[in-house]
Amino acid sequence: MIELIVFYIFGALLLGAATMVVVMRNPVHAALFLVLAFFCSAAIWLLLQAEFLAIALVLVYVGAVMVLFLFVVMMLDINMVTIREGFARYLPFGLFVAILMFLVMGLVVSSDYFLSDAFSTFSHVREGYSNTQHLGQTLYTEYLYQFEIAGAILLVAIVAAISLSMSKAKVTKAPNPGDQVTVKKQDRLRIVKMDAEGKE
Amino acid sequence: MEAIYQFINQQLLMPMSAMMFPADLQAEGLYLMQTSLKVMAILSPVLFTVAYFTYAERKIIGFIQGRIGPNRVGFFGFKLWGLGQPIADAVKLIVKEIVIPSGANKTLFVIAPIVSLAPSLAAWAVVPFDDTKVLADINAGLLYILALTSLAVYGVIIAGWASNSKYAFLGAIRSAAQIVAYEIAMGFALVGVLVAAGSLNLGDIVMAQSGSVFHWFWLPLLPLFLIYFISGVAETNRAPFDVAEGESEIVAGFHVEYGGMAFSVFFMAEYANMVLISVLSAIMFLGGWLSPLQGILPESVLSSEVIGSLIGPGLHWLLIKTSIFMFFFLWLRATFPRYRYDQIMRLGWKVFIPITIVWLVVVSALVVAGVPPWFD
Numbered sequence: 252m253i254e255l256i257v258f259y260i261f262g263a264l265l266l267g268a269a270t271m272v273v274v275m276r277n278p279v280h281a282a283l284f285l286v287l288a289f290f291c292s293a294a295i296w297l298l299l300q301a302e303f304l305a306i307a308l309v310l311v312y313v314g315a316v317m318v319l320f321l322f323v324v325m326m327l328d329i330n331m332v333t334i335r336e337g338f339a340r341y342l343p344f345g346l347f348v349a350i351l352m353f354l355v356m357g358l359v360v361s362s363d364y365f366l367s368d369a370f371s372t373f374s375h376v377r378e379g380y381s382n383t384q385h386l387g388q389t390l391y392t393e394y395l396y397q398f399e400i401a402g403a404i405l406l407v408a409i410v411a412a413i414s415l416s417m418s419k420a421k422v423t424k425a426p427n428p429g430d431q432v433t434v435k436k437q438d439r440l441r442i443v444k445m446d447a448e449g450k451e
Numbered sequence: 452m453e454a455i456y457q458f459i460n461q462q463l464l465m466p467m468s469a470m471m472f473p474a475d476l477q478a479e480g481l482y483l484m485q486t487s488l489k490v491m492a493i494l495s496p497v498l499f500t501v502a503y504f505t506y507a508e509r510k511i512i513g514f515i516q517g518r519i520g521p522n523r524v525g526f527f528g529f530k531l532w533g534l535g536q537p538i539a540d541a542v543k544l545i546v547k548e549i550v551i552p553s554g555a556n557k558t559l560f561v562i563a564p565i566v567s568l569a570p571s572l573a574a575w576a577v578v579p580f581d582d583t584k585v586l587a588d589i590n591a592g593l594l595y596i597l598a599l600t601s602l603a604v605y606g607v608i609i610a611g612w613a614s615n616s617k618y619a620f621l622g623a624i625r626s627a628a629q630i631v632a633y634e635i636a637m638g639f640a641l642v643g644v645l646v647a648a649g650s651l652n653l654g655d656i657v658m659a660q661s662g663s664v665f666h667w668f669w670l671p672l673l674p675l676f677l678i679y680f681i682s683g684v685a686e687t688n689r690a691p692f693d694v695a696e697g698e699s700e701i702v703a704g705f706h707v708e709y710g711g712m713a714f715s716v717f718f719m720a721e722y723a724n725m726v727l728i729s730v731l732s733a734i735m736f737l738g739g740w741l742s743p744l745q746g747i748l749p750e751s752v753l754s755s756e757v758i759g760s761l762i763g764p765g766l767h768w769l770l771i772k773t774s775i776f777m778f779f780f781l782w783l784r785a786t787f788p789r790y791r792y793d794q795i796m797r798l799g800w801k802v803f804i805p806i807t808i809v810w811l812v813v814v815s816a817l818v819v820a821g822v823p824p825w826f827d
Contacts, residue, residue, distance in 0.1 A: 322624070
């Protein structure tokens with residue numbers, strides 16, 4: 252009973268927040284509503300007792316990705332008027348994509364996997380069952396190759412991103428802390444012996 | 452403690468739930484009320500600690516700098532070394548007007564302090580105080596902690612942006628970059644703890660450290676221990692990493708436009724975060740509620756009726772260990788000058804993260820090889 256109430260609260264919040272992401276004029280507000288949407292879906296996953304996925308969603312998307320996203324959005328001076336100019340022109344194409352998505356999702360949801368008797372109620376796992384452990388074991392045994400390939404792709408992406416940002420040899424005046432630590436008195440200071448001027 | 456809880460449960464909660472909820476919701480209603488009571492039992496001491504932590508800070512830094520610190524405000528005409536100071540401060544801040552700048556985004560401006568305080572209080576749900584006393588004994592406790600500490604940055608970012616002020620925005624951006632950098636090192640340090648303990652449950656992590664002082668994880672995970680605590684100082688935006696506030700450069704950073712209670716919620720969040728980092732360091736690296744005399748004295752002494760309650764494992768050891776870390780926070784602030792910004796970034800990305808990755812490999816090797824006395 253409590254689970255149902257919590258589900259409906261977070262479900263309503265999720266739908267509301269997702270709508271606001273699209274509707275909001277201010278991109279910062281839209282990004283913050285996206286954070287709320289992530290949060291609510293994490294709560295719904297928690298209800299399904301998928302605690303690892305739920306917390307990973309908060310940790311990765313809310314804690315890291317959206318922070319950087321907000322960072323960029325806050326710095327940019329986005330003019331919504333110029334973005335909205337093409338609204339009428341792109342409307343037919345947008346509608347086409349929307350209907351296509353709707354149909355595909357309808358097909359998926361009405362398939363055998365999502366019939367109501369497959370998800371009749373909130374399933375309760377047995378005591379002491381660790382979601383994280385199970386996921387880790389499956390990932391590192393059954394899906395080891397896929398996991399490794401994903402890791403390799405991510406590594407390539409990181410190397411590419413770094414090399415793109417480092418492509419220009421930048422002239423920076425940032426001091427090297429190593430040099431600063433090893434510097435000696437002789438490098439900075441020169442004592443010149445001079446005779447005192449005599450009295451005239 | 453147990454007796455008081457049972458008494459309240461039977462005399463107050465059960466009749467109340469019988470009155471308030473319909474018969475088919477009785478069990479759920481009782482559970483909700485019991486949980487609320489437990490939450491209050493945890494959060495009231497935490498907030499009390501936060502209030503007196505500010506007093507301790509002013510006193511300790513005063514002594515370090517050869518001053519006296521607050522010594523005027525007492526109770527009923529007695530000065531009592533200034534013990535009434537936090538209460539006077541709280542009254543002052545509550546009574547003050549909250550000024551919302553005309554160019555500010557009102558909703559976000561008000562939400563920001565709440566967003567910054569909430570995660571630091573919510574994280575206490577999984578903190579184990581004893582082998583039985585924990586609010587939510589969940590399997591993914593460590594992940595939960597990690598997720599919640601990563602949310603603390605939102606309060607700062609939202610406050611900086613909603614204030615519509617250049618200083619506030621500069622502070623918010625500095626803080627966001629810093630927290631993102633140190634969060635990775637912190638996460639890797641926690642992965643090391645996870646590998647060593649073989650569990651994400653904080654209670655199991657403490658139990659994995661039982662044996663003696665040298666079984667605690669501070670020894671096999673020494674670099675991770677230091678990195679975790681230093682990253683914790685950076686995450687809470689405390690000196691010497693307090694560039695987000697940087698009084699001498701950007702006035703007060705992200706909360707420059709805040710006053711009264713709105714400011715004091717930020718203030719409370721900062722101190723609550725410090726207490727949280729301290730208690731987590733104590734749990735993950737200093738054996739939580741375990742007694743340091745374990746392994747020195749025989750088990751029969753530690754579990755005996757009278758002496759055992761003093762020197763045996765218990766809540767008081769956790770509190771003592773937490774206080775040590777809390778003192779470190781103040782000591783650091785009184786000792787070190789503020790870091791230069793580029794050096795903060797260098798320390799986080801180029802020093803801490805490589806060290807944690809290397810030590811992760813070392814710890815994994817130790818665990819696989821079953822090196823005594825920790826992993827046999």
